[in-house]
Amino acid sequence: MRKQLYYLFLFHWIRWPNFFFDIVFAFIYPLYKFTHRNRAWGRVERLLKETSFDTKTNPRAVFYSLYKNAILSYRSLLGHKKTLSNIFYENEFLIQDLVKKNVPIVAISVHQGPFELLHRSLCRYHRLIYLLTNPFSDTSLTQALKKIRSHSHLKEYSPDDTHLVLKKLIREKGILAMLVDQAKNSKGVLTRLWDKNFNLYLRLPIKANQMGAAIITFRTFSVKNQIIVRFEKIYPPKSEANTITQGISNEIESWIEEHPEQWTWNYHRNFRVDDYGV
16 A cells, blocks of 8 residues: 555656645645654754754745655656756766766765756766665665666665675766765764764765766755756866865855755754764
């Protein structure tokens, strides 16, 4: 039953008009706020205050953006024509030049905007795309997401296959797609965002860079019903690890400052430094 509901939502209901989803959000949000004051909703409120972003946005705007951007993401993965026609690429020459040079690429971003479409956006460059994903505890959801993400140029791997993926990346001159602000059971690199400790999961990108891969940063955000995919900066092969870490930290700060309501403030390990971050 649960599997059928996921498939109905992701492959059919997601096409319903926007006003329907706005009505659903208006009904569900007050209930979610009431039941999650000591969980995700409360976490968002607290972190916005601690980082002074409460002057620029609020929990309702954050959760609405998460909701809206998820819908845009899955519509794009489904090939929804109107959504696809509203995706605009900026600074595309950066990645096109790397593809022409035939170097392995690590494409780095964060969980902001309609981030589920980021890996699919890389398929347009006709390289093999490697995506490391953790399964959800709900196997039906994992299977449904794997199906909607599928593409002839994209291959999903478990984080347990990291060494295999690294070898394939270098040998096959593919593209490794990574969102480096969240990970499960992985060691992060300790950095600072807004004077607060934060783990960025850059160990694998840095290792790939040392082995000859170029790193390119890119991001996505939505403006009304338009989706922007913007390529930002290249870190050439064999760059200094500290240069990569500090540079990407600065970029992520600026991305979030530009669209604070579209970042996943609700993630339970944001700004938590534990054994995995040492």
